[in-house]
Amino acid sequence: MNMDLRSFLGEARQLGPEYFVSISKPVDPVLETCVIQQKLAAEGRYPAIRMENIKGAELPLATSILGSYSLLGLALGVDPGEPKSAILQRFRDRAAKPLEPQSVPRDKAPVKQVVLTGDDIDLAKLPIVHHAEQDSGKYITVGVLILRDPDSGVLNAGMYRHEVKGKDKLGCMFNPAHHAGYIYRRCQELNKRMEAVLFIGHHPAALIGALGEGSIDSCELDLMGGLMGEALAVTDAETVDLPVPAFAEIVIEGYLDPAEETADGPFAEFTGYYGPAKEDIGLMHITAMTMRSDAIYHDLDPAHQEHNLANALSLESAVYDSVRRLVPSITAAYVPVSGSCRFITYVSIKKSVAGQGKSAGLAAITANPNLKIAVVVDDDIDIYDEQRILWAIATTFEADQDLVIIPGAMGSHLNPSSYGEIRTQHGPMNTKMVIDATRPATLPFEERIRPPKDIWDRINLADYID
Ligand SMILES: Cc1cc2nc3c(=O)[nH]c(=O)nc-3n(C[C@H](O)[C@H](O)[C@H](O)COP(=O)(O)O)c2cc1C
CATH class of the missing domain: 3.40.1670.10 (UbiD C-terminal domain-like)
Structure with missing residues (x-):
């Protein structure tokens, strides 16, 4: 079975409410989905959440899938009983063994079950969330954008915020220091359209791979496979010359014309504060949307610790x-x-x-x-x-x-x-x-008090407390 968002949610569900909760009551995508997460967080609870009934939408929504360090561990296949340090170790072991993506035919790609082009393209079909009161609008926050470096041809993947700019347009906010920022500026110099694939909903190990801090010459799609422990299955896009993950929930294809820019923000940021408005961000024209027939929309509250x-x-x-x-x-x-x-x-x-x-x-x-x-x-x-x-x-x-x-x-x-x-x-x-x-390496320092090991091992509190 291929690893994907739904296989992960299934695993989390089996581990109980610390890892997974579901909500069937109707929830408004304007502010309510986030307040539910914030109320859980106020109780010290960070499970993955599946919301079945988003007002005004047909698709269910999953969020907080990486909401806790334990969920990060689960994403990398670390046994819940293992110490936290095992999670970084597993990440490092898997990151050291990247796997190239593997092509699968179109009919083996669930993300092609629904294909929308032309007038049928409409972002309103997705339960895109308005996260915080002073945000400028609705944002896709946890999509992964795939681009091609016009010089090297290497594929780049990363997560960027995308504000809805109409039924078939999205903002793309690239930090200039990020590789997508370099690629975008290079396309501006070359006066060349930048083709893009934005995918939403996949196994969280793949998402962590998209956030890799490697060189601009390394391909994050290989890291995604390495971190999942199985190659990322890809197939051809409908309208652009880029691969799309076959087991994603939703894919949005399109292009950015580097001569055309837009604005976004303010936006609730990972710092816990609103970030300022931006005047010079990219604009993506959507040329196709494809998805599974029972697609799950994946969102992330940018002010939640999942970010x-x-x-x-x-x-x-x-x-x-x-x-x-x-x-x-x-x-x-x-x-x-x-x-x-x-x-x-x-x-x-x-x-x-x-x-x-x-x-x-x-x-x-x-x-x-x-x-x-x-x-x-x-x-x-x-x-x-x-x-x-x-x-x-x-x-x-x-x-x-x-x-x-x-x-x-x-x-x-x-x-x-x-x-x-x-x-x-x-x-x-x-x-x-x-x-x-740290204590001095060569000078004497007071001795730390520790309980005697033999007595510690011998005493079972349940035998002593009435
Ligand atoms: C949920 C989430 C949202 C993010 N949003 C943005 C964003 O809007 N713009 C940006 O430049 N980086 C954003 N980042 C950080 C980048 O995705 C991350 O640094 C990535 O490694 C950049 O890849 P790149 O250097 O290949 O472009 C976000 C990260 C996360 C986890």
């Missing part, structure tokens, strides 16, 4: 690689949801040489421009437990000698505290901070 978690593993892997080059004794890397899975990273190392803590932190902070704070701890601290991280800082760190501050470095313009070359103006720079919360 942050979707990127987490590729960023953690980048931190791990960067630190390991300098400090091979790194034991774990984590980018927590508390830092929007972008701005803060925790790293643990087995320290044996003086200065390794700071070096690990400097390497971590340079792994990605979004990162603003790196905290380095010893390997006996569980970096997934923020109480232990704060305890390590409280008891080993002294700011006059263990803190490194680097002002004016390239950062994230979406971080509300970022600034420009004029310090009081908003811009793309952040001040980076490394907190070395």
Whole structure:
């Protein structure tokens, strides 16, 4: 059986309400789908959600499919009982074995069950969501756009926000630093139409692959296959010269004319704040829509932690690689949801040489421009437990000698505290901070209290508490 969105939802459903819930009551795609997720989050619940009955739409909607670290693990086939560190390890193992896409004939591609062209194209057939009150409109938030680099011919895939601009037009907001931004600018230089395929709904391992941080010369479709552990099945598009994933739920084909631009925003962002309006974004003309006859529409609330978690593993892997080059004794890397899975990273190392803590932190902070704070701890601290991280800082760190501050470095313009070359103006720079919360490598340090292992193993609380 091919891996796809529905096979994943089936697996999550079997694991119970921590992993999956379904809602059959009618839900409004304007704000209500997101408030339901936010209310679950307020109770500390992050299951994948299937909503059967979206007002005004025929298609059901799935969301929050990567809403928790446990769902990330499930996407990569990690047993729910395994420690969190196994998830990054599995990601790294699979990412190291990319698989080229495999072509399948059109009649073996469920995404071709319905084909709409010409006047039949209408985005209103999809339950596209309005996510937050001050958003400028309805956005497809978790589609994957496939483009071809006009120079190398390499296929690029990535996730970008797409505002509905009429029945057959979509905005395409590319961060200029992302590969899609480079490809789009190159098409502008060449004055060439940029063909595009936007697919919605697939196995989450494939979606994580689309978010890969590799070189512009590597093809994310190979990483998607690697992360799924099976090659991505593709077939020909109807109207453009690009492959489409055969087991996607929905495909939107079209082209961007680089001479034509539009605006979008404000938009509720992964930072938990509204991001500003943009004046110069791409406009996609839709030339075909294809879908399964019982397609599921996939949405993501950009202000929900799912948005942050979707990127987490590729960023953690980048931190791990960067630190390991300098400090091979790194034991774990984590980018927590508390830092929007972008701005803060925790790293643990087995320290044996003086200065390794700071070096690990400097390497971590340079792994990605979004990162603003790196905290380095010893390997006996569980970096997934923020109480232990704060305890390590409280008891080993002294700011006059263990803190490194680097002002004016390239950062994230979406971080509300970022600034420009004029310090009081908003811009793309952040001040980076490394907190070395490791103990000295060669000097004596107070001994940590631990319960005696034999008594710990012997005592069963149920035998003692009345
Ligand atoms: C849900 C989600 C939405 C995203 N939206 C955008 C976006 O609107 N524009 C953008 O440039 N990047 C966005 N990103 C980040 C990119 O998808 C990601 O950095 C990707 O690796 C970029 O690929 P590329 O460098 O091949 O273009 C989003 C990521 C996620 C998880």
